[in-house]
Amino acid sequence: MAPLGDVFSKLPEAINELVAEFSSAPVAGDLNTGLTQYSFWLLVAAVVFCLIMAVFVKRLTLVPHGLFVNGVEYVIDYVTNDVAKGVVGEQWRRHFPFLLTLFMFIFINNVIGLIPGMKPGTGAIGCTAALALCSFVYFVYRGCQKHGFFGYWKSLAPAGVMFPMNVFVWVIEVFSLILRPITLAIRLFCNMFAGHIVMGSFALMAALFTEPLLEQLTAMNAVTALPSVAWLAILLIIYVVEMIVAFVQAYVFTILTAVYIQIAEADEH
Template sequence: MEAFDRLPGEISHLVSEFSSIPIFGTLRLGLTQYTFWLIVSSIVLLALVFAYVRRISLVPRGIFANAMEVCINFVADGMGKQIIGATWEKHFPFLATVFFFILVNNVVGVIPGMKPGSGTISTTAAIAVVVFIYFVFVGMRQHGVGGYLKSLAPAGVGFPLNVLVWLIELVSMLLRPITLAIRLFCNMFAGHIVMGSFALMVALFAEPLIQELTVSNALGAVPAFIFAAILFVIYAIEIFVAFVQAYVFTMLTAVYIQGAEAEGH
């Protein structure tokens, strides 16, 4: 029971912010735990990109090079060619950047002791806004400002129904970055909190046994083994979710780009 009593406080600590980091004198830099791991994830992503560029060859060799090739081809074929179509190549760098940025942040967040940079709404909202600006720019470049706005309404719908449909489509378009941001944030934040909660329960129930090996402490630590088994399953699921969320976000980005380039809905 003592372990359960301590759990709320430990979870609050789990979601708390990092203390401000002293820079010089009284100047301090405030970083939340998610911002810190976002920076770490960005450094990891850059390291992966440079490592892959150095290993580029006609025939990829090694597990790392082949794994990167599989991911790159997955984005190119599964989201570029199949969804966007003929113009996929010019959008591929953007799609690949979005996919790998989200994927690395998600995977880093699954590692024990780390946090997903994508587990905060400010990060996911920033990515979603960038996606929104990108596909709107693509649409306006393709059709012109007036032509793109006009293309929101399906062709062949008469007045005044076309005005109503246009307003609905406009609101739908404006909601896209919000739904993108919230979907990714909720999945990664909730998953991290669930994993962290079970990890805390393992530690809290096992702590007395670690401090003193007695029969009563051993019996009291039995729930720790149960929670550890559940935690193992959750980790496997969260690794899968990390890939799925990166795919869903990027896939929807490709759909929005394709829609922006299309002549009409």
């Protein structure tokens, strides 16, 4: 059982190296002012998004043809009907470009992170915080545009509530408003970061159990490597799940933004 003992003895160090691999590291410059690996892949996702939309617009015809065009068309229809029209309501057209861009950009980031050797831009809290800040600025701006700057902030306290209770409610509403981008950023970051750590852990387990067999072909090492089959099977299942999560998290982020837009523009706001 020596090979099995060797595998478990290497596990703590390997896990630490795995977690360190997913920590932000500078690609150019330093960690404070330079370009980190997550920022780099965020920029890559932005380029990929622009290329996808450029090719889509170029190939778009009255009757869509091809898997690529139909696929993008399906995503656009989905965001139009389930997010923009379904949540925002009558004024959905003015917000549709922002919501579609948000959904596509986050989804592309998440998918890029599933490609071996790449990282999701959404796997760093700084990147998700920037996305959440864009969402926050957008729906607050739309609220101020609809009700006026002072009218929007004043309306956070519901009408009909007497002083001093209305001040207390206003403070709670402002605090709740500030929490929205924080929860958006943390939710997206935690789901993407945790998912990749889990996938990396199972890949690491498979590699550690197979390593003795690769170093020396013996019956004992072959038995030790058998659990790798189970680790790889679980890894494949988790990979499929993460593909679904990539879509779901983009959807959740976008639909919550749509809800906040609808609340900001509501007449009774």
